[in-house]
Amino acid sequence: VTDGEAPVTRVEMFSDGVLAIAITLLVLELPFDKVGDGDLAHALGDHWARFAAYGLSFLGIGILWLHHHAIFTAVGHADRTLVLLNLIVLFCAAFLPYPTSLVGDYLSAGGSNARVSMLLYSGTWTLVTGAAAAMCRHVLRSRLLSSDVDPAGARRLYRNLVGATAAYVVFTLIALASPAATIACYGVAALFFLFTSDFRALGKTTVD
Amino acid sequence: VTDGEAPVTRVEMFSDGVLAIAITLLVLELPFDKVGDGDLAHALGDHWARFAAYGLSFLGIGILWLHHHAIFTAVGHADRTLVLLNLIVLFCAAFLPYPTSLVGDYLSAGGSNARVSMLLYSGTWTLVTGAAAAMCRHVLRSRLLSSDVDPAGARRLYRNLVGATAAYVVFTLIALASPAATIACYGVAALFFLFTSDFRALGKTTVD
Amino acid sequence: VTDGEAPVTRVEMFSDGVLAIAITLLVLELPFDKVGDGDLAHALGDHWARFAAYGLSFLGIGILWLHHHAIFTAVGHADRTLVLLNLIVLFCAAFLPYPTSLVGDYLSAGGSNARVSMLLYSGTWTLVTGAAAAMCRHVLRSRLLSSDVDPAGARRLYRNLVGATAAYVVFTLIALASPAATIACYGVAALFFLFTSDFRALGKTTVD
Amino acid sequence: VTDGEAPVTRVEMFSDGVLAIAITLLVLELPFDKVGDGDLAHALGDHWARFAAYGLSFLGIGILWLHHHAIFTAVGHADRTLVLLNLIVLFCAAFLPYPTSLVGDYLSAGGSNARVSMLLYSGTWTLVTGAAAAMCRHVLRSRLLSSDVDPAGARRLYRNLVGATAAYVVFTLIALASPAATIACYGVAALFFLFTSDFRALGKTTVD
Numbered sequence: 001v002t003d004g005e006a007p008v009t010r011v012e013m014f015s016d017g018v019l020a021i022a023i024t025l026l027v028l029e030l031p032f033d034k035v036g037d038g039d040l041a042h043a044l045g046d047h048w049a050r051f052a053a054y055g056l057s058f059l060g061i062g063i064l065w066l067h068h069h070a071i072f073t074a075v076g077h078a079d080r081t082l083v084l085l086n087l088i089v090l091f092c093a094a095f096l097p098y099p100t101s102l103v104g105d106y107l108s109a110g111g112s113n114a115r116v117s118m119l120l121y122s123g124t125w126t127l128v129t130g131a132a133a134a135m136c137r138h139v140l141r142s143r144l145l146s147s148d149v150d151p152a153g154a155r156r157l158y159r160n161l162v163g164a165t166a167a168y169v170v171f172t173l174i175a176l177a178s179p180a181a182t183i184a185c186y187g188v189a190a191l192f193f194l195f196t197s198d199f200r201a202l203g204k205t206t207v208d
Numbered sequence: 209v210t211d212g213e214a215p216v217t218r219v220e221m222f223s224d225g226v227l228a229i230a231i232t233l234l235v236l237e238l239p240f241d242k243v244g245d246g247d248l249a250h251a252l253g254d255h256w257a258r259f260a261a262y263g264l265s266f267l268g269i270g271i272l273w274l275h276h277h278a279i280f281t282a283v284g285h286a287d288r289t290l291v292l293l294n295l296i297v298l299f300c301a302a303f304l305p306y307p308t309s310l311v312g313d314y315l316s317a318g319g320s321n322a323r324v325s326m327l328l329y330s331g332t333w334t335l336v337t338g339a340a341a342a343m344c345r346h347v348l349r350s351r352l353l354s355s356d357v358d359p360a361g362a363r364r365l366y367r368n369l370v371g372a373t374a375a376y377v378v379f380t381l382i383a384l385a386s387p388a389a390t391i392a393c394y395g396v397a398a399l400f401f402l403f404t405s406d407f408r409a410l411g412k413t414t415v416d
Numbered sequence: 417v418t419d420g421e422a423p424v425t426r427v428e429m430f431s432d433g434v435l436a437i438a439i440t441l442l443v444l445e446l447p448f449d450k451v452g453d454g455d456l457a458h459a460l461g462d463h464w465a466r467f468a469a470y471g472l473s474f475l476g477i478g479i480l481w482l483h484h485h486a487i488f489t490a491v492g493h494a495d496r497t498l499v500l501l502n503l504i505v506l507f508c509a510a511f512l513p514y515p516t517s518l519v520g521d522y523l524s525a526g527g528s529n530a531r532v533s534m535l536l537y538s539g540t541w542t543l544v545t546g547a548a549a550a551m552c553r554h555v556l557r558s559r560l561l562s563s564d565v566d567p568a569g570a571r572r573l574y575r576n577l578v579g580a581t582a583a584y585v586v587f588t589l590i591a592l593a594s595p596a597a598t599i600a601c602y603g604v605a606a607l608f609f610l611f612t613s614d615f616r617a618l619g620k621t622t623v624d
Numbered sequence: 625v626t627d628g629e630a631p632v633t634r635v636e637m638f639s640d641g642v643l644a645i646a647i648t649l650l651v652l653e654l655p656f657d658k659v660g661d662g663d664l665a666h667a668l669g670d671h672w673a674r675f676a677a678y679g680l681s682f683l684g685i686g687i688l689w690l691h692h693h694a695i696f697t698a699v700g701h702a703d704r705t706l707v708l709l710n711l712i713v714l715f716c717a718a719f720l721p722y723p724t725s726l727v728g729d730y731l732s733a734g735g736s737n738a739r740v741s742m743l744l745y746s747g748t749w750t751l752v753t754g755a756a757a758a759m760c761r762h763v764l765r766s767r768l769l770s771s772d773v774d775p776a777g778a779r780r781l782y783r784n785l786v787g788a789t790a791a792y793v794v795f796t797l798i799a800l801a802s803p804a805a806t807i808a809c810y811g812v813a814a815l816f817f818l819f820t821s822d823f824r825a826l827g828k829t830t831v832d
Contacts (some may be wrong), residue, residue, distance in 0.1 A: 021644060025229075098654045098781055116664045432638050
């Protein structure tokens with residue numbers, strides 16, 4: 001137990017709280033008071049970009065939570081670096097409702113505003129996935145692992161997170177060319193991670 | 209312990225967080241800045257549909273939480289299918305403040321906007337109850353049950369959830385004919401579930 | 417373990433979540449976008465009623481949480497009645513940001529709108545305290561008590577809650593005559609409960 | 625176990641909930657609907673003060689949580705004074721989105737409104753840090769310490785909190801002269817605390 005250690009359990013609980021609140025607050029960026037007196041069905045259709053951005057951000061934070069959880073079951077104790085990297089992950093997740101709202105506002109109009117909003121959205125995802133990958137690598141390197149963790153599983157999780165970060169860098173480049181194509185990329189990526197990621201708990205859990 | 213397993217305890221905590229936040233965020237769709245300078249009592253009466261939708265959604269998420277909790281006490285461990293079905297349940301619950309707000313906005317005006325808003329509201333409830341029923345069935349079929357669970361109780365819970373899903377499909381059809389009658393149906397259903405549902409924990413709990 | 421039982425631990429966690437969210441959401445009713453371009457210090461002074469209502473509701477939910485917590489340490493298991501009474505407590509707490517906002521909007525203007533907003537505020541507090549008292553009585557009567565609970569302490573807690581309910585009924589009557597005097601009553605009551613209430617845990621706790 | 629004791633575990637959970645919600649709600653003060661139809665990149669740049677205030681408040685609550693957590697690992701049981709001081713800490717944290725929003729609104733315009741908003745912001749931070757220091761001192765003095773706590777570590781934590789309170793008093797004075805300089809002070813302080821504070825758990829934890 002070294003410098004700046006904090007017990008993992010309460011770090012997990014605080015992180016779960018922030019991620020659960022961020023995923024639920026996303027609903028507030030849907031068009032609550034912007035539908036007006038016209039035809040509701042048409043008005044909802046005009047806001048398709050808001051619903052798409054909402055769905056993708058919800059899935060993204062959900063998948064992030066699954067990975068975050070898988071990492072922390074492997075962690076025996078926390079040091080300052082882990083706490084700081086975790087703070088970056090939480091910052092990005094808590095900030096995400098804002099770029100999600102910008103994408104919902106500006107994507108369908110196209111032009112440079114669509115590009116700026118999508119760059120901010122992609123940048124946030126790149127940063128959060130990169131921080132999660134760095135967190136995973138730090139746990140592996142610094143012997144913060146619980147004694148009963150399968151190191152092969154932890155390395156596989158790390159490779160997945162590096163792969164996801166690389167994908168989001170590519171998405172950021174695609175956003176420069178076509179913001180609308182980027183949103184389709186996020187949809188494909190979300191389905192890919194949902195059906196292929198290994199969410200298995202790395203460490204022992206209280207239940208099984 | 210098979211493919212994609214995540215420990216149940218933290219899944220429960222994250223789910224509790226999302227459901228608690230969704231049920232509390234509902235208050236934000238009440239008419240905060242829409243009352244104006246006129247007579248407050250009359251203005252509140254004009255917004256009756258918002259208060260009705262708020263109350264019904266609050267009760268609905270509360271009952272959903274009770275069933276969700278009853279299912280998870282029976283779960284020994286989680287696989288990918290359980291995690292994905294649970295994500296659908298949480299998505300619908302977190303999304304619910306939006307259709308609740310649309311019903312509050314458009315129900316009292318009637319016409320096609322009232323119908324569209326009530327269809328979206330009923331569709332969300334049908335999906336969330338159907339996903340909860342599928343989750344319960346998957347737990348029963350896949351031997352994810354804890355060793356100490358009463359299978360008869362789990363089957364009874366499953367039948368209740370299938371019955372609720374069927375009721376919400378009927379409510380969606382009623383919404384096509386009369387959105388205002390549908391809201392009365394939801395009120396009757398909420399009282400029925402509150403006083404007849406078996407919320408008994410299926411598995412062992414830490415307290416009793 | 418009888419009809420409709422749910423384990424207390426997760427009921428407590430869900431209740432804690434709703435109360436923590438409701439107490440934090442109160443901040444959203446402060447005058448965020450209503451200050452405008454004039455002098456900030458004067459504008460904040462004009463909104464004194466919002467700040468007063470915010471502070472009183474924050475203290476009120478905090479004290480409610482302390483009592484809620486004290487009751488649940490005494491509870492060995494939950495039945496349907498306890499779950500339903502708890503749902504009423506959570507409903508009132510989650511609803512409270514709305515009447516708090518109305519009091520903040522209409523109290524300083526006086527007239528019938530100030531009276532209606534204060535009646536709704538006082539009615540909510542009367543209902544929540546009454547439901548908490550009924551919950552405490554039900555626990556005492558129904559032998560839901562943990563085996564290691566001091567019954568004298570539980571009865572003292574019950575008498576406190578009945579006294580608070582009676583006080584709030586009186587405050588509701590005062591609100592008919594003078595809404596501004598009522599807000600002073602709430603301030604005195606909050607200080608009284610903070611410094612005299614017995615928040616001692618009735619049952620055993622995991623820590624001590 | 626003396627007057628007004630409440631078990632620490634659930635106090636921690638409620639505090640974690642309030643801090644997690646407050647840190648995540650901060651995002652709602654970002655310029656969601658204030659960007660309009662002009663150039664998005666320029667509009668975001670014009671709102672630099674909102675983003676700066678958001679980032680500083682996020683870091684500040686994150687660091688507060690780390691200290692709060694470190695204190696509570698040392699606490700064996702809670703008395704009334706601890707509960708009341710903790711309520712002041714939670715009140716300030718839950719209130720913080722409001723002064724953060726005022727700083728974001730008025731800092732870049734300068735003048736007396738910038739000064740008033742920064743005084744309210746600095747006053748909130750001074751009060752929350754002072755209450756945390758008083759809480760730490762009370763735990764040390766009142767023998768509320770767990771039996772296995774290192775008293776030297778607890779005294780070091782207390783000195784850090786007193787130092788932070790003194791720094792915030794100075795920042796409040798600087799705000800009288802130059803609100804814009806104050807925001808830079810908060811940035812330096814956040815980095816200083818992140819990289820030098822001793823977040824080590826004082827007491828035993830469930831994990832290590």
